[in-house]
Amino acid sequence: MNYKELFQSEDGNVEQRQKFSAQIQKILQAMDDLKNPNQTILGESAEKSPAFYQHLMETAQVEEKGQALDNVVDELIQLLDGHPYHTHNYVTNVLPMASIPGLLGMLTNMLINGNNLWDVYGPAAAESEVKVISMMSKLVGYDETKSFGYTTWGGQGAVFSGLRLAIAKQFPNAKEEGVPNNLYCFASENAHYSLLKSIEAVGIGSNHLVRVKACADHSMDLEDLNMQMRAVIRQGGIPVYVVATTGTTDSFGIDDVAGVKAITTALEKEFTLKPIHIHADSALGGFYSFFNDYDFDTNPLDFEAPVTAALLQIRERMQHIHLADSLCFDFQKLGQTPYLTSLFLVKDGSSLGLLDLEDFDTPYVGNRGYGSYHTGYTLECSRMGSSIAIYAALRAFGKENYQALLANYVRVNLQFREQLAAQVPAVEVVNPLNIGPVTAIRYYGNNTTWAQEVAGQATAAQIEAVNATNSAWFELLGAQREDVFFGDTTRVCTVLAQDTKQFIPVAAAKLFTISPYTEVTHIPHFIEVLQQTIAQLEVQHEVHA
Ligand SMILES: *Cc1c(COP(=O)(O)O)cnc(C)c1O
Numbered sequence: 092m093n094y095k096e097l098f099q100s101e102d103g104n105v106e107q108r109q110k111f112s113a114q115i116q117k118i119l120q121a122m123d124d125l126k127n128p129n130q131t132i133l134g135e136s137a138e139k140s141p142a143f144y145q146h147l148m149e150t151a152q153v154e155e156k157g158q159a160l161d162n163v164v165d166e167l168i169q170l171l172d173g174h175p176y177h178t179h180n181y182v183t184n185v186l187p188m189a190s191i192p193g194l195l196g197m198l199t200n201m202l203i204n205g206n207n208l209w210d211v212y213g214p215a216a217a218e219s220e221v222k223v224i225s226m227m228s229k230l231v232g233y234d235e236t237k238s239f240g241y242t243t244w245g246g247q248g249a250v251f252s253g254l255r256l257a258i259a260k261q262f263p264n265a266k267e268e269g270v271p272n273n274l275y276c277f278a279s280e281n282a283h284y285s286l287l288k289s290i291e292a293v294g295i296g297s298n299h300l301v302r303v304k305a306c307a308d309h310s311m312d313l314e315d316l317n318m319q320m321r322a323v324i325r326q327g328g329i330p331v332y333v334v335a336t337t338g339t340t341d342s343f344g345i346d347d348v349a350g351v352k353a354i355t356t357a358l359e360k361e362f363t364l365k366p367i368h369i370h371a372d373s374a375l376g377g378f379y380s381f382f383n384d385y386d387f388d389t390n391p392l393d394f395e396a397p398v399t400a401a402l403l404q405i406r407e408r409m410q411h412i413h414l415a416d417s418l419c420f421d422f423q424k425l426g427q428t429p430y431l432t433s434l435f436l437v438k439d440g441s442s443l444g445l446l447d448l449e450d451f452d453t454p455y456v457g458n459r460g461y462g463s464y465h466t467g468y469t470l471e472c473s474r475m476g477s478s479i480a481i482y483a484a485l486r487a488f489g490k491e492n493y494q495a496l497l498a499n500y501v502r503v504n505l506q507f508r509e510q511l512a513a514q515v516p517a518v519e520v521v522n523p524l525n526i527g528p529v530t531a532i533r534y535y536g537n538n539t540t541w542a543q544e545v546a547g548q549a550t551a552a553q554i555e556a557v558n559a560t561n562s563a564w565f566e567l568l569g570a571q572r573e574d575v576f577f578g579d580t581t582r583v584c585t586v587l588a589q590d591t592k593q594f595i596p597v598a599a600a601k602l603f604t605i606s607p608y609t610e611v612t613h614i615p616h617f618i619e620v621l622q623q624t625i626a627q628l629e630v631q632h633e634v635h636a
Contacts, residue, residue, distance in 0.1 A: 096160075097157075097160070099111065099202070110160075114160060114161075114164050117164055117168070118164060118167060118168060118171075121168040121171065122168075122171055125171055125172060126176065126178075127178075128178050128179065128608070129178070129180070129574075130178065130180070130573045130574065131175060131176060131177075131178055131180050131181045131183075131572060131573055131574070131575070131576040132173055132174060132175050132176055132573050133171050133172060133173065133174045133175075133176045134171065134172040134173055134174075135172060135173055136173045136573055137172075137173050175576065177605065177606040177608075178606060178608060179606055179608040179609045179610065179613045180574060180575040180576060180609075180613065180616070180617075181576050181605065181606045181609075182575065182576060182577055182578070182601075182602045182603055182604055182605070182606075182609065182617070183572070183576040183577060183578040183601070183603060184578040184601070184603050184605070185340065185375060185424045185425070185528070185529075185603055185605055186605060187423065187424060187425070187426075187427045187428075187605050187606075188427065188605075188606060188607065189423075189427065189428060189429035190427040190428065190484055190487075190488075190607075191487075192480075192483040192484045192486065192487035192488070193422070193426075193427060193428030193429055193432070193480045193481075193483060193484045194429060194480075195483055196219075196428070196479040196480035196481070196482060196483030196484065197428070197429050197432075197477070197479070197480040199215070199479055199483075200215070200216065200475065200476040200477070200479040200480065203215060205476050206473050206474065206476075207220065207242070207466065207473075207474035207475060207476045207477075207478070208456060208465070208466055208471075208472060208473050208474050209456045209457060209462055209464065209465045209466070210462050210463065210464035210465070211456075211459070211461060211462035212456075213474075213476050215476060215479060216474075216475075216476025216477075216478055216479055217464040219476065219478040219479045219481070219482040220241060220242060220476075220478035221464075222478075222482055223242075223434060223478050223481045223482050223485060224238065224239060224240045224241075224434070224436065226485055227240075227420055227434060227436060228240075228436060230380050230381070230383065231377070231380050231383070231412055231413045231418065231436070232383070232410075232413035233413055233436065233438050234438075237438070237439060237440060237441070238436060238437060238438055238439070238440050239436075239437050239440025239441075239443055240417075240434060240435050240436040240437050240440070241434075241435055241466055241468075241469055241474075242431075242432065242433060242434055242435070242474070242475075242476075242477045242478050242481070243433050243434075243435045243469065243470075243471070244431060244433065244470075244471065245285075245374075245421065245423075245431055245433045246283065246285060246372065246374030246375070246419050246421045246424075246433055247283075247285040247288065247289075248433060248435065248470070249285075249370070249372075249374065249417070249418075249419035249433055249434075249435040250283070250285035250286050250289050250334060250370060250372060250419070251285070251288075251289040251292065251293075251470070252417070252435050252469075252470070253332065253334070253368060253370035253416070253417045253435075254276065254286070254289045254290070254293055254331075254332050254368075254370075255293065255446055255470070256368060256416070256417060256437065256442055256443070256445065256446065257276075257331045257332035257367075257368030257370075257416075258270055258274065258293065258295075258331055258332075259442070259445035259446055260365070260366060260368060260442060260445065261329070261331055261365045261366070263445055266446075269294065270293060270294050270295055271329070272296075273327060273328050273329055274295050274299060274328070274329050274330075274331045275295075275299045275300075275301055275323045275328045275329065275330050275331065276290055276295065276299065276300050276301065276330075276331060276332040276333070276334070277300075277301045277303055277316060277319065277320060277330065277332070277333045277334070278300070278301075278302065278303065278311075278333070278334040278335075278336070278372075279302070279303050279304075279305050279310070279311035279312075279334075279335075279336055279339070279344070279346060280302045280303065280304060280305050280584070280585060280594075281305045281309050281310075281311075281336065281339045281341070281342065281344055281584055282302075282334055282336045282339070282372065283336065283339075283340055283372060283374070285372070286300060286334050287300060299328075301319050301320075301323065303315050303316045303319060305344065305584055305585075307524060307545050308344055308522075308524035308525055309339055309342040309343075309344025309522055309524075309525060309583075309584055310344045310345055310346045310347060310408075311335065311336070311346040311347070311351070313347060313350045313351065313354060316333070316351065316354060317354050317358075320354065320355075320358055321358070324358065324362055324364075329364070330355075330358070330364070330367050331367060331368060332367070332368050332370065333351055333355060333367060333368070333369050333370070334369075334370050334372050335347075335348045335351045335369060335370070335371050335372065335415060336372045336376075337371050337372065337373040337376045337377060337408065337409060337412050337418075338373060338374075338375040338376015338377070338379070338409075338527065339375075340375055341529065341531060341580045341582075341583045341584075341599070341601065342521070342522035342525055342529065342531050342583050342584065343375075343376065343522065343525045343526070343527030343528065343529050344522070344525055345376060345405070345408040345409060345525070346371075346408075347408060347411070348369065348371050348408075348411040348412050348414050348415050349411040349414055351369055352369060352411075352414045352415075355367040355369060366416075368416045368417070369414070369415045369416050369417075370415060370416065370417045370418065370419075371412040371415035371417070371418040371419075372418075372419060373409075373412050373418045373419055373420065374419045374420070374421035374424065374433065375421060375424050375425065376405075376409060376527065377409070377412065377418060377419065377420050378420065378424075378425035378426060378493065378497060379402070379405045379406070379409050379497060379527070380409055380410075380412065381490055381493045381494050381497060382402050382405070382406050382409075382494060382497075383406065383409070383410055385402070385406075385490075385494060387399055387402070387403060392491065392494055392495055392498065394498055394502075395502070397505050398498055398501055398502050398505065401501045401505060401526040402498060402501060404526060405501075405526065405527060413438070415438070416437065416438050416439065416442075417435065417436060417437045417438065418435075418436050419433060419434065419435055419436065420433070420434045420436070421433045422434060422477075422480070422481045422484065424605075425497065425500075425528070425605075426481065426484055427484065427488075427496070427607070428477075428480045428481060428484045429480060431475070431477060432477040432478075432480050432481050433477075434478070434481060443468045444468070446468040447467045447468045448467040448468075496607060497528075499604075499609075499610070500527070500528035500604040500605075500609075501526055501527065501528070502611060503604045503609055503610065503611055503613075503614065504526060504527065504528065504529070504530050504602070504604060505526065506611045506614055507530055507602055507614050507617065508520055508523075508530055510614055510615070510618050511530075511532065511618065511621070514618050514622070515618060515621050515622060515625065517534055517535060517536050517537070517625055518532050518533065518534050518535070518621065518625070519532065519533055519535055519540065519541040520532055520541075521533050521541050521545075521583055521584070521597060521599050522583070523541075528603060528604050528605065529601055529602065529603045529604075530601070530602045531580070531583045531599040531600070531601050532599060532600050532601070532602070532621075533557065533561060533583075533597065533598070533599045533600070534557070534560055534561050534564050534600075534625065534628070535557060536560065536629070538553065538556070538557060539553045539554070539557055544557075544586045544597065545586055547586065547587040547588070547589055548589050549586070549588065549589060550588060550589050550590045550591075551588035551590055551591045551593060551595055552590075554586060554588060554595045554597070555595065557598075558581075558595075558596070558597070558598045560628070560632060561579075561598040561599065561600070562581075562598060563628060563631065563632065564600065564624060564625070564628050565579040565598075565600060567624040567627050567628055567631075568600060568620075568624050571620065571623075571624065574620060575616065575617055575620045577600050577601060577602060577620075578600065578601035578602075578603050579598070579599065579600045579601060580598065580599055580601060581596060581598050582596035582597065582598070583597050583598070583599040583601075584596075584597050585597065602617065
């Protein structure tokens, strides 16, 4: 065995390259053979039971001799079989198909295997990172000469990084001394659970996460935010961090960042507080900033009137995210690049200095006469150069392709809602005021209605009964997911029960458009599947519509 054969060539010889590219070709070919545009998986599915994983655990081991590369690639190809694939019926959640420029960027990065920790080790990634930070800063309206950022571990990592900054800005010594025990963070009840995990991890404690009520449009209720922040301050608490979600994951509710900023500014003044850090969790929705400077009057991409109206409605809220101190773009979501390609942006880049390590603590990187880009402020040490994939996607798509793609998600959702209302009366849209890539739908049969639930007129028992029926519906939708892969959520929002005055989670199924191949023409089949599963549900439950 010659282990050198397992590597790319040292000298660029043709044979070694051809062997490598033949294996890649083989994988691509096998994948294409497994594709079927009318199902949401590659090849054949197999149910993965707990016993399946038990068997893997018992049998897997490192063997004495390595396998021939050909056999290894055959095994890789077997992994593709039954894997979900983002065909036009793949409408489950924000799980994108990785675009070709994204893949090529990632591949380039993998071939050179640079380390984004330091430009001496990863110059390509450092260069791309600086470029994409500037590109996205300009897009949202940050001053690119002052802003900064880095790629990190998901939207989750961005929420966490924002919190680290929030604490460091008010308590620069907290790094050494630990965090005070009276800090508080605020987010909408519809925010992603990223903040919950972050608060636990930094030691603030999840009891200090204040969940703000949401309005009927699923955005944060600013009156409640104001009230809750005042209550915390009156009791001696210090507000450090407000997360404004601009595009909630289940319903595309967009928090009013300008409104949040007005509240924190007023409170800072009234109570002489240090600046409260606002993070716009734009992981999902931030991409609609591509319409910030779209000329809706001349409408160069010829969007239909309803689509234009919807995009304008999104822009109304999204254009203010630059008021936040930090924000995020999950390129592995609407940016259509491979995992993980999340970009964390900070309005005042110099504040990252508060998180930086001392030279003494980083003996083998940075602080040399050579190299001038060392990311000592990130939580990661070694970092993948995911900015290269982001850069490639931004270059290849340009604003126009993103605009066309993102507008099509809106178009499909608008049409879907129209056809649903006409043809599936037992189901209602529970995010009717929000338009974007997602529609959350809830089965009511002829019982309660969404209008009653959202107005606080349904009893706890009624809401819970509807939830139970929807859970049964999710099972039926899940069972046919190789045809149309819908999503579902056990808590798209909460509603107030009329009798108990308690907030109760609302379960809903979801249509989340994320495949570039999903078009308006596919909607009738979505509707058909909904009707079929509802018919099954009604037989099962003997609820006759
Ligand atoms: C997806 C999402 C996150 C988490 O992002 P990951 O990349 O999965 O870590 C956080 N916030 C929002 C609003 C999201 O949509």
